[in-house]
Amino acid sequence: MPIVSQEDAAPARTTTPSLATRGPVLIVGSGLIGASIGLALATHGVPVRLSDASPSALALARDVGAGQPSADADDGGDVRLVVVAVPPDVTADVVARELRAHPGAVVTDVASVKGIVLEELADADLAAEDLARYVGSHPMAGRERSGAAAADADLFAGRPWVIVDHGSSSPDALMAVRHLAVDVGASPVQLSAREHDEAVALVSHLPQVIASLVASRLQGAPESALALAGQGLRDVTRIAASDPQLWAAILVGNAGPVAATLAAVRDDLAALVSALDEAAVHGPLTPGSMAAASGVVARGNAGVARIPGKHGGARRTYGEVTVLVPDRPGELGRLFGEVGEIGVNIEDFQMEHAPRQRVGMAVLSVLPASVTPLEEALQERGWRVVSA
Numbered sequence: 001m002p003i004v005s006q007e008d009a010a011p012a013r014t015t016t017p018s019l020a021t022r023g024p025v026l027i028v029g030s031g032l033i034g035a036s037i038g039l040a041l042a043t044h045g046v047p048v049r050l051s052d053a054s055p056s057a058l059a060l061a062r063d064v065g066a067g068q069p070s071a072d073a074d075d076g077g078d079v080r081l082v083v084v085a086v087p088p089d090v091t092a093d094v095v096a097r098e099l100r101a102h103p104g105a106v107v108t109d110v111a112s113v114k115g116i117v118l119e120e121l122a123d124a125d126l127a128a129e130d131l132a133r134y135v136g137s138h139p140m141a142g143r144e145r146s147g148a149a150a151a152d153a154d155l156f157a158g159r160p161w162v163i164v165d166h167g168s169s170s171p172d173a174l175m176a177v178r179h180l181a182v183d184v185g186a187s188p189v190q191l192s193a194r195e196h197d198e199a200v201a202l203v204s205h206l207p208q209v210i211a212s213l214v215a216s217r218l219q220g221a222p223e224s225a226l227a228l229a230g231q232g233l234r235d236v237t238r239i240a241a242s243d244p245q246l247w248a249a250i251l252v253g254n255a256g257p258v259a260a261t262l263a264a265v266r267d268d269l270a271a272l273v274s275a276l277d278e279a280a281v282h283g284p285l286t287p288g289s290m291a292a293a294s295g296v297v298a299r300g301n302a303g304v305a306r307i308p309g310k311h312g313g314a315r316r317t318y319g320e321v322t323v324l325v326p327d328r329p330g331e332l333g334r335l336f337g338e339v340g341e342i343g344v345n346i347e348d349f350q351m352e353h354a355p356r357q358r359v360g361m362a363v364l365s366v367l368p369a370s371v372t373p374l375e376e377a378l379q380e381r382g383w384r385v386v387s388a
């Protein structure tokens with residue numbers, strides 16, 4: 001996300017925007033998620049006010065065009081929607097504070113854990129009519145970088161956005177949060193706090209812990225070993241670059257479901273380690289060791305086949321076209337432009353780099369029927385296509 005001057009940033013407007021969400025919207029916590037929501041709304045003309053405990057985080061979010069600091073806001077009117085986008089351990093306190101501060105507003109939060117926020121809110125001594133204006137939510141999109149510098153207006157496009165009715169959320173409040181999700185391009189999914197927390201323990205919190213554990217084994221590895229790293233290691237460890245403090249709050253905030261999921265992995269791991277120990281001592285053909293090893297990989301095959309496609313629908317099998325791309329500025333953009341001119345949609349994309357080579361391999365996922373025509377058209381245009 002490029003830094004833009006305040007003059008270039010989307011202006012706050014009071015005119016009726018094209019979205020269902022009505023402003024002013026106040027975003028409390030203008031880091032990665034808060035600023036991404038602010039950008040998505042502000043670029044469609046919704047007036048967005050920002051606040052943050054950190055003045056520098058606030059200034060950065062303003063500079064990327066995510067909205068106006070609430071102290072400077074000149075958009076008139078009362079806040080209609082407050083989005084709390086602070087770390088999970090302070091979320092309930094901030095939600096309670098904002099419910100009291102804006103008696104006419106719907107308040108939502110985007111914390112990655114939902115049960116603990118509800119438990120803490122129950123202790124906040126809020127009036128029933130105030131609690132009715134609160135709806136928990138969680139956009140299932142993010143990245144391994146924090147802060148507004150990594151914000152992206154398209155972060156939520158095509159992603160699920162979980163909405164949690166705590167039992168006495170008002171229909172108007174639920175509708176306002178659904179509108180927010182849809183307006184930023186996401187698909188609302190209603191779940192209970194418990195259903196949410198158990199689901200994210202498996203699909204989000206477990207992958208984070210495993211990525212971190214794998215990457216932590218690399219700390220003392222010799223350079224000569226690291227130089228052999230390929231795409232598999234990069235795929236498994238991308239999210240190991242995440243913020244330790246934020247993730248500590250997420251993991252302890254969802255301690256029960258995360259511990260249960262990790263215990264199941266520990267049992268699978270213990271069985272494999274014991275089979276491999278036997279094979280190490282008695283040889284690779286020791287009875288049971290092949291079955292134990294292939295079982296781990298085969299059960300992984302079955303699991304990975306169940307991950308839905310990029311917009312949450314059934315997983316599609318795409319064909320791949322691999323193209324060698326010179327390691328020069330602009331070459332990838334030229335490739336994408338030419339694939340567009342050829343009339344083929346890129347469904348997914350991966351860049352693979354071999355250490356010390358001056359080319360990268362762009363792996364384009366396209367509909368199976370497009371593979372051969374695309375390969376031929378790219379070759380005619382002078383691209384080096386790697387045959388499957």
Ligand SMILES: NC(=O)C1=CN([C@@H]2O[C@H](COP(=O)(O)OP(=O)(O)OC[C@H]3O[C@@H](n4cnc5c(N)ncnc54)[C@H](O)[C@@H]3O)[C@@H](O)[C@H]2O)C=CC1
Pocket residue numbers: 028029030031032033034051052053054057085086087088090091094110111112113138139140141142143144145146147148246250
């Ligand atoms: N990072 C991710 O990929 C995702 C994060 N989330 C959730 O979104 C929330 C925000 O996460 P990020 O934007 O990634 O974090 P971030 O670190 O980029 O931003 C959090 C911001 O909150 C501010 N803040 C902290 N305490 C505050 C307080 N008491 N009052 C006002 N501001 C305060 C910080 O100064 C910071 O600017 C978290 O609850 C997280 O669980 C949800 C989906 C994805």
Ligand SMILES: O=C(O)C(=O)Cc1ccc(O)cc1
Pocket residue numbers: 111112139140141142143144204239
């Ligand atoms: O980067 C990824 O693949 C993610 O899955 C990001 C993410 C991180 C935390 C969340 O609460 C939700 C999504």
